[in-house]
Amino acid sequence: MKLTIEQVRHVANLARLSLTPEEEQRYATQLSAVLDAVAQLQELDVSGVEPTSHATLASSLLREDVTRPSLPPEKGLANAPVKMGTSFAVPKIIE
Amino acid sequence: MPLSDFQPVIGLEVHAQQLTKSKIFCGCSTEFGAEPNRNTCPVCLGMPGVLPVLNQRVVEFAIRTGLALGCTIKKTSVWSRKNYFYPDLPKGYQITQYDQPICEWGSLTIDTPEGEKTIRIRRIHMEEDAGKSVHDASVGESLVDLNRAGVPLLEIVSEPDLRSADEAVEYLKALRDVLVYLGVNDGNMEEGSFRCDANVSVMRKGETKYGQRVELKNINSFRFIKQAIEYEIARHVEVIESGGKIDQETRLWDTQRGETRSMRSKEEAHDYRYFPEPDLPPLHIPDALIDQVAQGLPELPRPKLQRFMSQYGLPAYDAKLLCAERPLAEFFEACAQHSKDYKKLSNWFQGELARLLNESGGTVGISTLKFTPAQLGELLTAVEKGTISNNAAKDVLGEMFRTGKAPDAIIAEKGLAQVSDTGAVEAVVDEVLAKNAGEVEKYRAGKKQIFGFFVGQVMKAMKGKGNPTLVNELLKKKLGD
Secondary structure, eight states: OOOHHHHHHHHHTTTTOOOOOOHHHHHHHHHHHHHHHHHHHHTSTTSSSSSOOOOOOOOOOOOOOOOOOOOOOOHHHTTSSSSETEEEEOOOOOO | GGGEEEEEEEEEEEEEOOOOOOOOSOOBBBOOOOOOOOOTTTTTTTTTTTOEEEEHHHHHHHHHHHHHTTTTOEEEEEEEEEEEETTTTSSSSEEEEEEOEEEEEEEEEEEEEEEEEEEEEEEEEEEEEOOOEEEEETTTTEEEEOSSSTTTEEEEEOOOOOHHHHHHHHHHHHHHHHHHHHHHHOOOOOTTTTTEEEEEEEETOOOOOOOOOEEEEEEEEEHHHHHHHHHHHHHHHHHTTTTOOOOOOOOEEETTEEEEEGGGGGGGGGOOOOOOTSSSEEEEHHHHHHHHHTTTTOOOOHHHHHHHHHHHOHHHHHHHHHHHHHHHHHHHHHHHHOOHHHHHHHHIIIIIHHHHHHHHTTSGGGGOOOHHHHHHHHHHHHTTTTTSOOOHHHHHHHHHHOOOHHHHHHHHHHTOOOOOOHHHHHHHHHHHHHHTTHHHHHHHHOOGHHHHHHHHHHHHHHTOEEEEEHHHHHHHHHTTT
8 A cells, every 4th residue: 555645745734744855755665664563463363352552461550549749840940941920931822 | 404403412520529438449538618629639649659549438339320210230340440631630641441341231221301311321330530720821931730630420321311411411310310319419500519410412203323522511501501402502503504513523612602612622632542440440330339328328309209199199399499409308208297288388487488598598407407397397386276377487497407495485575476366356347347336337338448457557557466357257247247
C-alpha cells in the first residue's frame, strides 16, 4: 500500500511537523513500508485472541485520594520561555 | 415552511468535575480559585518520564454515577490517548476512555408537559480535564493556568432522545441533581464544574433519518443552553428552507450577540488518533467493589420526591422545593419526627427558614444551623397550643437561628407567651367594655364594623399578649353575638 503525499501532509500537520518536499517523499515510502508490514500481520486470524495493547497483564495500581505537595510555581514555570506572574504566557489563542 | 414542520433532535454531552480531593493521576489538589499553577506537579505539567497513577475515588465515583443512572458497569475498561495540540494541554494528549468506557447504557427520567420521558444514556467515562487559558488583552498574549489540568471528569453522553430545548434543560437539571445528590459533583456551572456540549440537528416531521448535526460548545448556564439550542434549531430550519446545507462543525454560543458562530480552530481537530494509553493498564473492576459502592448509594432525587408526596402528604410543589438539596430534605425529615403537621412544617421551611437562610447571605446553611430539629418541633408545638402567636414564633425562630437558644428560653426571656387563661382575659374584656359603654351601645345597635376596635383595646391593655382566638371569642360572647 502506497501512502499519498496528501496523506503524509495530513499526518504531518496533525503532528505539527513541517516537512520539506524531499522529506514528504521519503516518509511516504517509509510509512508505506510500515503499513505493508502491519498488513502482513493482519493476514493472521486472531479473532479468538485477546488484543495485547499492554505489555504487562497487571491490573491498575490505584492510589488513595489524598493530596501531596505540588511544585512551587516558580519551579513548575522554570522552563517556560515566557511567563506572566505564575502563568505560562503563550501566543494569543484566537477563538 | 414554518419551524413547526421540523423535528429538532438533541443529544447532550456533560462534563462533570468529580469532587475528589486530589487530581486523577497525581496528588495535586483540585481546589478551585488557587493562584495560577499553584496546584501543579511534574505529572500534570506533562514533564517527560513521569507516570500517571489512578485515583481510586475517581473509579468509585464513576461506578456510583453509573449505578445511579442504571448503567452496566464494565468489568474491564481501557484508557486511551486523545491526541491534539492546544496550549492548555501540556502532554499534547488527553488521557480518556474511548472504545471501552467504564459505564454503558443507562437512562434518566425527566418531566415534560406530555408526562414522564426516559432519556437513554449511551456511556459514561472518566478522563482528565485540561488547563485554563485566559486572553490578556494588555499584553496580546494568552495566559495558561494548569491547576485544572488533571482534575477528574465524568463525561456523560446521552442518546439523541431529546426533542426540544426545554427537554434538554430538564435533562441537565435532573442530571445535575443526581450528581449533586451522589456527592460526585458540586453542580456549579459558573465555575465550570458542570459543563455541557449539545449536538443539535433537525429533520422534517415524519422523517426517520436524522439531519446533519452541529456541536455546540462552551455553554455555561441553563438559560444559555436553552437560547443556544433554540437559536441553532431556527438557523438549521432557515438554512434548509432556503435550499442550503448544514455543515458538520463545532459552534460556540456568543452570549454577547446571542448567536452561535463557527469555531474554525476546531475544524481540523476531529482527527484525534486515539490509541490505548501505554502508561496505564486496562482497569479491572471486581464485583466486590461494585457491591460496596451499590450499598452506599443514597436515595435519589426523583424517588425521594415521590416519597415526600406519599409519606408526608405534601403537594408536588412543596416536595420539589424540599428535595432540591439533600441536606434540606434530610433536615426536613429530622424535623418531621418532632412535628406531625407536615404541611405546616413545610410552610415554615419555605417561609421563615428560607428567608433567614437567604438573609444570612450564605453564611449559614442547612448543615450549619444552630438549632436542632427537636427545637423547631417545640416551637411549632408552642404555636399549635396557643402558647405564642404565629407572629411571635417568627421572632423566636429568628432568635433560635442567631443564637441557638431553646425556644422555651426565648419565649420566657422576651415575655412572648400569650395569655390563654380565660379568667385573666375575661377580666380585661370586662374592663374594656365598661370603659367604652358608648361604643358598646353603637355596636349592639348594629355598627358591627367597630368590633376590631374592641379587639385592639383588649390587646393594647394586654400588651399584645392576649390569645387572639380567646379574645375574639370572649368579646363576641360579652357583646351578645
